[in-house]
Amino acid sequence: MFLLKLVLVCAVVLAASFAAKRFGHGVAGTLSGLPMIAGPIMGFVLLQAPLSQAHAIAVATIVAYPAMVSHMVAFAHAVRRWPWWVSLLAANAVFLAVGGLLVWIALPLAAACVLAAFAPWAGSRLMPAHRRERTVLHIPPVELVLRVAAAAALAAAIMGGAPVFPAAISGLLLALPITGNVLPCFTRVRHGADATIELLAGFVRGLIGFGAFFMVLALALPALGAGLSYAAAWGLVLVIAWALQRRRPALTVPPVAAD
Numbered sequence: 001m002f003l004l005k006l007v008l009v010c011a012v013v014l015a016a017s018f019a020a021k022r023f024g025h026g027v028a029g030t031l032s033g034l035p036m037i038a039g040p041i042m043g044f045v046l047l048q049a050p051l052s053q054a055h056a057i058a059v060a061t062i063v064a065y066p067a068m069v070s071h072m073v074a075f076a077h078a079v080r081r082w083p084w085w086v087s088l089l090a091a092n093a094v095f096l097a098v099g100g101l102l103v104w105i106a107l108p109l110a111a112a113c114v115l116a117a118f119a120p121w122a123g124s125r126l127m128p129a130h131r132r133e134r135t136v137l138h139i140p141p142v143e144l145v146l147r148v149a150a151a152a153a154l155a156a157a158i159m160g161g162a163p164v165f166p167a168a169i170s171g172l173l174l175a176l177p178i179t180g181n182v183l184p185c186f187t188r189v190r191h192g193a194d195a196t197i198e199l200l201a202g203f204v205r206g207l208i209g210f211g212a213f214f215m216v217l218a219l220a221l222p223a224l225g226a227g228l229s230y231a232a233a234w235g236l237v238l239v240i241a242w243a244l245q246r247r248r249p250a251l252t253v254p255p256v257a258a259d
Contacts, residue, residue, distance in 0.1 A: 009155040010148045012036040013179055030244055032179035033206020035213040035237060037155065042217065046226040054226065058217035063107055064175040065116040065211050067099030069123035069204060071177055075184055076127050076200040084188040088181060099172045109218060116211045123204040131194040151182045177203070209240040 015031060035042075038061070046054045074094035078087035107115065158173050180203055188196045216233040224232070 006152050006155060008040045009037050009151050009178060013148050013151040013182065014144065027202060030202040030206040032183060033203040034209040034241060037178055038175070038210065039213055039234065039237070042214075043230060046230060051221060051226060055218065055221040058214050058221060059109055059112070060103065060169075060172060061175050061214045062109070062116050062211070062218050063102050063112045064099040064172045065112075065207075065214065066119040067095045067102060067172075068175050068177055068180070068207055068210070069119040070098045071095040072180060072200045072203045072207070073123050073126045075180070076197045079184070079188050079193045079196045080128060084185040087188065088185055091184075092176075092181070095176065099175065103169075103172055113215050113218070116215060120204055120208045120211065123207075124201065127201045127204065128197055147182055147186055150185075151178055154178050154181060205244055208244070209237045212236045212240055 012032065015036070042054070042058070045057060049057075071091045071094060075087055075091035078090045082090070102112075155178050158176060158178070180200075184196050184199055187199050213233045213236065216236055217229055220229040220232060
């Protein structure tokens, strides 16, 4: 089961990387912001843990959700000034500070849902200005391997620690952006600050689906149970993903010289 979870994480990182190659950084970020990793992990939680514990984790994830958006915004501003590793530390420091504060405040679920619904809108407007590139990219095979390895290591640490901690801490760990920590670092080194900010802006768009997924679980689990709530959450994510895809700008493909 643990290996299956890691395979899902690796598959999402590869899918996002191939999406970046084909459609550009913004689409890769949007795909990664959707609950492609946290959703399956939450499915395993629903199978293995009592419903009350799964509900508590979903609520804690919604409470900590604005910290994810703060992470992306902090990362985007940091890459303008600092190298990738300093930006990574700064973004995670902001995530832990905001997430820890929200968990400590222990907002009521209704207030947490309102804040979660507002967070992506605020994050999109707080993103720094950048040049929007949507061109076909080249990602060497060795970099794909490194991306997958880094994501797998981070996911293993999160999944290994989640059962040990209380539900509030597990929810905060589940909200920690795995691909949001891995992909921007590689993008910053190879493609520069503008491309990284475009990627992170896409993350914020995709996080609309992430927030909706856990909002449905937090609100519906006590009344509908695990199966119906999980299906409803994924149904809403698919609708949001379709809507985001409909709004996607066209890819700019470099012209091919005539023979």
